[in-house]
Amino acid sequence: KQEVTQIPAALSVPEGENLVLNCSFTDSAIYNLQWFRQDPGKGLTSLLLIQSSQREQTSGRLNASLDKSSGRSTLYIAASQPGDSATYLCALLSNTDKLIFGTGTRLQVFP
Amino acid sequence: NAGVTQTPKFRILKIGQSMTLQCTQDMNHNYMYWYRQDPGMGLKLIYYSVGAGITDKGEVPNGYNVSRSTTEDFPLRLELAAPSQTSVYFCASSNQGQGEAFFGQGTRLTVV
Numbered sequence: 001k002q003e004v005t006q007i008p009a010a011l012s013v014p015e016g017e018n019l020v021l022n023c024s025f026t027d028s029a030i031y032n033l034q035w036f037r038q039d040p041g042k043g044l045t046s047l048l049l050i051q052s053s054q055r056e057q058t059s060g061r062l063n064a065s066l067d068k069s070s071g072r073s074t075l076y077i078a079a080s081q082p083g084d085s086a087t088y089l090c091a092l093l094s095n096t097d098k099l100i101f102g103t104g105t106r107l108q109v110f111p
Numbered sequence: 112n113a114g115v116t117q118t119p120k121f122r123i124l125k126i127g128q129s130m131t132l133q134c135t136q137d138m139n140h141n142y143m144y145w146y147r148q149d150p151g152m153g154l155k156l157i158y159y160s161v162g163a164g165i166t167d168k169g170e171v172p173n174g175y176n177v178s179r180s181t182t183e184d185f186p187l188r189l190e191l192a193a194p195s196q197t198s199v200y201f202c203a204s205s206n207q208g209q210g211e212a213f214f215g216q217g218t219r220l221t222v223v
Contacts, residue, residue, distance in 0.1 A: 031209050043201065044214040051209065089153065091212065097161050098169060099144055099203065099212055101154040 002027045002094050004102040012108040019077040021105045023090035028068040031093040035064050035075050038087045038104075047088075048075070080109045113137050117202050117215035124192040124222045132187040132218050134202035142205045143185040144212070145169075145177065147198040154201065160185055192222045 003026045013019060023033070032051045036044040048057045048064040050073070056065040063076040073090055090102040118133045136143065141162045146154040146169075156169030160179040174196060176188045185204075189196060199219050205212040 034212060036214075043216045044203075046211055046213065049211045091154075093205075093209070093212075097142065097167075098156060098159060099142075099205070100156065101146070103153045 002092070002098070002100050004090065004092060004100050006088075006090060006102040006105050008105060009103065010106040010108075012110065013080060015080060015082060015109055015111050017080050017109075019080050019107070021075040021077070021088050021107070023073040023075070023102050025071045025073075025092055025102075027094065028071055029095040030068065031095065033064075033066055033073050033090060033092045035062075035073075036089045036091060038089060040086075044089065080107075082109050082111055085109050115202055115204055115213050115215040117200075117218050119218060120216065121219045122221070124189075124220065126192060126194065126222060128192050129188070129190050130192070130220075132189075132200055132202075132220075134185045134187065134215060135183050136185075136202075136204040136213070137183065138204060138206070138213065139182060140204035140206045140210075140213075141182060142207065142212075143179065144203040145175075145185070145187045146201045146203070147171065147196075148201060148217075149198050157187065157200075189220075194222050196220065197222045 005024045007022045034049045035047040050066040061078040066073045088105045115136045144159045145157040155171045158177040160166045202215045
């Protein structure tokens, strides 16, 4: 059974810091991995999608990497801002067609 | 460009009542998913579908049913509502299982 874990569960940092959020999975048989952002009481916003054949994707201050052999993905946030405060979720599409979510990292960036 | 549309946005049910949560997508995606999210928790997969006429159970299917008669629609039915089904429900779709997944805005359900 695929298990997806995100560490840390919560993170509080001052504005301007560079951050690394981690996502670990137990089965490397995946099609892709996607990172989402969720604001309190809101839906999910897609941030980055990495196909299984890719190593990383970048969008603005965000960079996501994927290492299938070690079962890890990281989301790097450069120069964090208070507007980055949200819960960040990784989700992977397994080879059984299930889209499985991680446990989430709650991020707070204070001024 | 509507994307994934869920109705209703909010609903209060009494124990034992039934209801259908609607989900429609206009992107011609063949993969669709239903999730529930309890307060402070991650998303748990209830049911999913890889195409019209095909559905399969996820992690927490008990108490729910789905159907997929068309590519666009993937309704989720609760037959006998229980307080344990109080949650926020999200529907999602993606293209051929390898594309980006898009989510609806959610349905907040309370069972009293």
